[in-house]
Amino acid sequence: MKYILIISLLILLITGCTPEPFSEPVDSTCVSSDPINSGYSGSEALQNLMNKYTRLGLPGVAMAVYSPQEGFWAGSSGYAKIEDKTPMQICQLQYLQSVTKTYMAVAVLQLYEAGKIDLDQSISSYLPLPYKGYLTDSEKITVRMLLNHTSGVNEYTEDPGYVTYLLQHPRHTFTSEELLGFIKGKPLRFEPGAKYQYTNTNYMLLALVVDAITGDHAGYIRQHILAPLHLDNTLYYNTPDYLQDPRLVNTYWDRFGTGTLENNSVMQKANVSSMVGDDGMVATPLDVIKFTKGLMEGKLLKPSSLALMKTWVNDQVNKSTYGMGLFYYEQGGHVAYGHGGAGLGAGCAMLYFPEHGLYLFLATNVGTVTESTFAGLAESLKNEVLEALLH
Amino acid sequence: MKNFLLLTFLLWATTYALAQEKTAPTNRSLPLMVGVQFHSLALPLRDVKTSFSNVGVFVGTELLLNRKSTLVQQLSVGWQSNRSVGSGMMVMTQTAWRPRIVGAFYTELKAGVGGWYIHHPTDSWRPANGEWVQARNSGKWLPLIPVGISVGLNPSRGLPISPFISYQLFVAGHYNPSAPLVPNQLLQAGSRIHF
Numbered sequence: 001m002k003y004i005l006i007i008s009l010l011i012l013l014i015t016g017c018t019p020e021p022f023s024e025p026v027d028s029t030c031v032s033s034d035p036i037n038s039g040y041s042g043s044e045a046l047q048n049l050m051n052k053y054t055r056l057g058l059p060g061v062a063m064a065v066y067s068p069q070e071g072f073w074a075g076s077s078g079y080a081k082i083e084d085k086t087p088m089q090i091c092q093l094q095y096l097q098s099v100t101k102t103y104m105a106v107a108v109l110q111l112y113e114a115g116k117i118d119l120d121q122s123i124s125s126y127l128p129l130p131y132k133g134y135l136t137d138s139e140k141i142t143v144r145m146l147l148n149h150t151s152g153v154n155e156y157t158e159d160p161g162y163v164t165y166l167l168q169h170p171r172h173t174f175t176s177e178e179l180l181g182f183i184k185g186k187p188l189r190f191e192p193g194a195k196y197q198y199t200n201t202n203y204m205l206l207a208l209v210v211d212a213i214t215g216d217h218a219g220y221i222r223q224h225i226l227a228p229l230h231l232d233n234t235l236y237y238n239t240p241d242y243l244q245d246p247r248l249v250n251t252y253w254d255r256f257g258t259g260t261l262e263n264n265s266v267m268q269k270a271n272v273s274s275m276v277g278d279d280g281m282v283a284t285p286l287d288v289i290k291f292t293k294g295l296m297e298g299k300l301l302k303p304s305s306l307a308l309m310k311t312w313v314n315d316q317v318n319k320s321t322y323g324m325g326l327f328y329y330e331q332g333g334h335v336a337y338g339h340g341g342a343g344l345g346a347g348c349a350m351l352y353f354p355e356h357g358l359y360l361f362l363a364t365n366v367g368t369v370t371e372s373t374f375a376g377l378a379e380s381l382k383n384e385v386l387e388a389l390l391h
Numbered sequence: 392m393k394n395f396l397l398l399t400f401l402l403w404a405t406t407y408a409l410a411q412e413k414t415a416p417t418n419r420s421l422p423l424m425v426g427v428q429f430h431s432l433a434l435p436l437r438d439v440k441t442s443f444s445n446v447g448v449f450v451g452t453e454l455l456l457n458r459k460s461t462l463v464q465q466l467s468v469g470w471q472s473n474r475s476v477g478s479g480m481m482v483m484t485q486t487a488w489r490p491r492i493v494g495a496f497y498t499e500l501k502a503g504v505g506g507w508y509i510h511h512p513t514d515s516w517r518p519a520n521g522e523w524v525q526a527r528n529s530g531k532w533l534p535l536i537p538v539g540i541s542v543g544l545n546p547s548r549g550l551p552i553s554p555f556i557s558y559q560l561f562v563a564g565h566y567n568p569s570a571p572l573v574p575n576q577l578l579q580a581g582s583r584i585h586f
Contacts, residue, residue: 020474020475020512020513021513022513023513054521055521056518057518059523079523082516082523083514083516160434160574161434161437163570163573164432164433164434164437164438164573164574165433165438167432167475167476167570167573168431168432168433168438168441168475168476169441169475170475252516255477255511255566255567256509256511256530256531256565256566256567257565257567257568257569258529258531259517259518260511260515260516260517260526260529261515261516261517262511262512262513262514262515262516263513263514263516369569370567370568370569370570371567371568371569372568
C-alpha cells in the first residue's frame with residue numbers, strides 16, 4: 001500500500017511540474033470578404049504604428065476604421081499565435097470584452113421601445129427568484145440604474161473569492177448564479193441612483209433581466225442586432241462552443257508582471273464564456289465598426305432611445321462619463337462615444353467621433369485588465385492611432 | 392485522495408500513540424523534517440479539496456529556543472507543484488509555540504516569513520528585438536508571510552520519530568501588479584526524525 005501511495009504522489013508531483021497546455025489552434029487561412037478601401041490615405045501611417053507596437057512587444061494588433069470621405073479600412077500586425085507565428089489578420093475574431101455592454105444596452109433599449117421593459121421599474125419585478133435572492137435591496141434598483149452604472153451593486157470580479165478561484169481553476173466556466181454568489185449578502189456600495197460606479201455585475205443582471213423577458217438574451221441580440229446589420233462575423237453564444245471557432249485569436253497575459261507573456265487562451269475562453277451581458281462577444285474589427293455605424297445611424301434604435309444612450313451621468317469629479325452602454329470621452333479636444341474592453345487576454349477600444357463621422361475599433365491579444373508593460377503599450381498605441389486619425 | 396491520505400495518517404498516528412510507553416519526550420534540536428504538502432491558491436479553508444491535486448515535498452529542521460521545548464525555530468525548503476498557478480521552490484522560517492496537550496500529542500502554532508520562486512505554469516515568451524523568444528524556466532520570487540497550526544506526536548525513547556500534520560495559510564506578495572497579495576493554503580503531513 002505504501003508503495004502505491006508513494007508512486008501516486010510522485011506521479012502527481014511530476015505531472016504537476018509539466019507545462020500546462022493553454023494554447024489553441026488558430027486558422028491562418030481565413031479571408032475577409034468585407035470590401036475595404038486599399039487606398040485609404042492614412043493606411044500607411046496606421047500600419048506603421050501597428051508594426052511599431054508589435055515590434056515593441058504587443059503580440060498582435062488588429063484595427064478597422066471608417067470615415068465618410070474614405071470608407072472602410074482595416075489592417076493588422078504581429079501574431080494571432082506567437083508559438084507557430086500565425087499572423088494576425090483582419091478576418092480573425094477579436095475579443096470585444098466589455099464592448100459587449102454596448103450591444104446589451106441596445107437590446108434593453110429595443111425592448112423598452114417595444115414596451116416590454118420599463119427603465120424605471122425595479123429589477124426585482126423582472127429577475128427570477130434564484131437571481132433576486134443574491135442581491136441586497138434589489139427592489140430599490142431600476143433597469144436604468146443598471147444601464148448607467150448608478151445601482152450601487154457590488155462588483156463580482158473584485159471579490160477575493162472570485163479572483164483566487166479564477167487563478168486556481170483557469171478552465172472553470174462560472175454560471176451566473178456562481179458569479180452572483182460572490183456578492184451575495186453584501187450591502188450595496190451606495191444608495192441606488194446616488195452616484196456612478198462602473199461594475200460588470202450591472203450588465204450581467206441586465207442579461208438576466210432580458211433572459212426573463214425574451215427567454216434568451218443572446219438569441220435576442222443575434223436576431224435583433226446582429227442579423228439586421230448582417231454582422232455574420234460576430235459571435236455571441238451562437239452555440240455552447242462558439243469560442244472554439246478557429247478564427248479566434250490566441251491570447252496572452254503577463255501573469256507575474258515581469259514582461260514575460262504566457263499563452264492563456266484556454267483560461268480566456270473559460271473566463272469570457274462565463275460572462276453574459278458584460279462580456280462574451282467576439283467579432284472581426286470591421287463587424288464592430290459596422291455595428292457602431294449602424295447604431296449611430298439609427299438602424300437599431302429610435303433617435304429618442306439613442307439620445308438616452310448618450311445621456312451622460314457624471315463621475316466622482318463631476319465630468320460626463322457614461323450613458324447607457326456608452327462612455328463619453330474627450331480626446332485632445334475631440335468628443336467621442338464608445339466603449340473600451342479589457343480582459344485577461346485581450347484589450348480593445350471602440351470609438352465614434354461625431355464631429356468627424358469617424359469610427360475606430362482597435363484590438364490586441366494581450367491582457368489589459370491587469371497592470372503590465374503590455375497594457376501600457378496598448379494604451380500608447382491607442383493614443384498614437386487617435387493622434388494620427390484626428391490630426 | 393484527500394480522504395485516503397487523512398485516513399492513512401490518522402490510523403498511523405493513532406496506532407503509534409497507543410503503542411507509546413509513557414516516557415519523557417526526547418525532543419532535540421536539529422531533527423530532519425520531511426514530508427509531503429498539498430497546495431492551493433485559495434482563501435482560508437476554501438477549496439481545500441483542490442489542494443490534493445497539487446503535491447509538493449519539503450525538508451527542514453528546527454532549533455529548540457527554550458529548555459521546555461515549547462518554542463522552536465523551524466526552517467524548511469520545499470518544492471511545490473501547481474499546474475494552474477505555477478510550480479516552484481518555497482523556503483520558510485517560522486517560530487513555533489508548541490504547548491504539550493494530552494499524552495504524547497502536541498499542538499503547534501507558528502508564524503514566520505519566507506520566499507517562493509514560482510515558475511510560469513506554461514511556456515512563456517519575451518519580446519526581444521522585434522521577435523519572440525521563449526523564456527525558459529522564467530519565474531519570480533514572491534515574499535511569503537505564513538501562519539499555521541499543527542498537531543503531532545512527541546518522539547519517544549523507543550522510536551525517535553515525530554509525525555505531524557499541519558495546516559498553513561500564507562499570503563504571497565507581488566504575484567501580479569493588480570493582485571499584489573494572494574492567499575494560499577498548504578496542508579502538510581510529515582515527520583521529524585531525531586538522530
